[in-house]
Amino acid sequence: MTTATATWIGSISVLLWGTLALLTKLTGGHIPEFQLMAMTFTIAFLLMLARWLRAGHTGIRFARQSAFAWCIGVIGLFGYHFAYFKAMTLAPAVEVSLLAYLWPLFIVLFSALLPGESLRLQHIAGAVMALVGCWLLIGRNISGFSAENLDGYLVACACALMWSSYSVLSRLVKSVPTDAVGWFCGVTAVLAWVCHLMWEPTVWPSNGSQWVGVIGLGLGPVGIAFFTWDYGVKHGNIQLLGTLAYSAPLISVVLLIAAGFGEATVAVVGASILIVVGSLTAGMNENPRGSEAEEIKNSKGGLYSVLNSDDKT
Numbered sequence: 001m002t003t004a005t006a007t008w009i010g011s012i013s014v015l016l017w018g019t020l021a022l023l024t025k026l027t028g029g030h031i032p033e034f035q036l037m038a039m040t041f042t043i044a045f046l047l048m049l050a051r052w053l054r055a056g057h058t059g060i061r062f063a064r065q066s067a068f069a070w071c072i073g074v075i076g077l078f079g080y081h082f083a084y085f086k087a088m089t090l091a092p093a094v095e096v097s098l099l100a101y102l103w104p105l106f107i108v109l110f111s112a113l114l115p116g117e118s119l120r121l122q123h124i125a126g127a128v129m130a131l132v133g134c135w136l137l138i139g140r141n142i143s144g145f146s147a148e149n150l151d152g153y154l155v156a157c158a159c160a161l162m163w164s165s166y167s168v169l170s171r172l173v174k175s176v177p178t179d180a181v182g183w184f185c186g187v188t189a190v191l192a193w194v195c196h197l198m199w200e201p202t203v204w205p206s207n208g209s210q211w212v213g214v215i216g217l218g219l220g221p222v223g224i225a226f227f228t229w230d231y232g233v234k235h236g237n238i239q240l241l242g243t244l245a246y247s248a249p250l251i252s253v254v255l256l257i258a259a260g261f262g263e264a265t266v267a268v269v270g271a272s273i274l275i276v277v278g279s280l281t282a283g284m285n286e287n288p289r290g291s292e293a294e295e296i297k298n299s300k301g302g303l304y305s306v307l308n309s310d311d312k313t
Contacts (some may be wrong), residue, residue, distance in 0.1 A: 003236055010241045016225035018251025023221065023258055025051025026213030032200035033085045036214065041077075041185050043218025044226065046112025048182025062179040073184030076166025076289070077226065078191050083159035086101040095136050095145055099156035101249065102276015105131050106164030107242030108282070109231075114171050127215035130246035133274030136267055137249050167233045167242075178230045185226065190200045245283035246275050 027036065052059035054269060061232045065073075087096045108127040112119035145153065170176075196202070232241050250272055 001235065006232055007236030007240055010236045011226050011244050013225040013229035013232065015251065016220040017248040019255060020217070020221045020248070021252035022255045023213045023216040025256070025261060026209055026216070028206065028210045028213070028270060031203050031205065031214070032196060034192050034196035037081050037203060038189050038196050039214055040218040040222040041189035041192060044223035045182055045189055047219060047223045048179065048185065048227070052179070059179060059182060059272050063109060063179060063183045065176055065180050069176045069180065072166055072173065073181065074171045074187050075163060076185050078188040080159055080163045080166065082195070083155050083162060087152045087156040087159055090155060091149035094139060095149065096152060096156045098135055099153055100159050101134050101138065101246070102157065103160040103164040104242045104245035106157060106160055108168050108239050110164055110168040111238045111242070114168065117238070119239070122284050123243070123282050126243045126278040128278070129281060130243050130275045130278030133271040133278060134246045134249055136274065137253060137271035167229070168238070170230060170233050171313035174234045178227050181227055181230045210287055242285050243279050250275050271309050
């Protein structure tokens with residue numbers, strides 16, 4: 001599979017994360033955070049389990065990964081959400097969201113540290129433009145940062161560092177199949193249930209609409225999205241995926257407006273332009289012919305190498 005195809009698969013995650021706000025709205029907003037996290041990650045695990053059972057096995061072999069891979073997976077999935085929810089209790093939601101959405105920019109910057117990767121000016125320019133668009137979109141009602149909320153801001157930044165590190169470090173464990181993410185989701189669900197039982201009251205969905213929201217979250221933004229993201233960051237254009245991630249809040253706002261929960265404003269239009277232009281800038285290829293040749297070479301694999309070696313015997 002080519003890098004371009006893997007990047008498109010990864011971009012499915014951005015589309016699904018764009019439905020997060022609308023689906024969360026459907027849940028009614030009364031389910032405690034860790035309970036909702038536990039329920040949705042349980043659904044994500046069951047989704048992968050169904051895939052394994054359909055293939056005729058229980059997926060146990062996918063759980064046999066290195067300690068390094070397990071740390072990346074669990075800290076990335078559980079650590080990110082734990083830090084995000086904690087930050088929300090320490091600082092206003094808008095400011096937390098603004099800082100948490102530094103993770104796509106961090107992905108673009110950190111990717112330069114990966115073997116075989118290079119950071120180009122267009123990647124930085126595109127990511128910064130998309131970041132400004134994201135902040136314009138989320139920060140429309142911001143009251144301003146305050147020193148008294150510093151603890152929450154630091155936790156929100158830690159949240160961004162966790163997810164960006166998870167995404168970039170996943171590139172170092174390419175050999176770990178995406179099916180293993182199903183087990184990471186399972187462990188995350190268990191940890192979330194523990195946190196819920198320790199700190200929260202239990203509030204179950206009270207009607208069909210709320211159940212649709214919970215199941216939708218578990219199947220889409222929490223389920224399939226994490227699986228496609230794993231494949232994308234491991235095999236696709238990680239800089240472009242990082243920039244495209246800024247489209248998620250834009251998609252969320254558009255869906256909320258379409259569903260009647262919001263209205264189009266100048267800020268929304270301006271943010272849309274910045275995010276789209278930023279994504280296009282990051283996606284520009286400075287050497288399309290060379291890149292195309294590399295894609296062809298990679299797709300032909302070992303046969304290409306044999307046919308082009310000096311020893312034709």
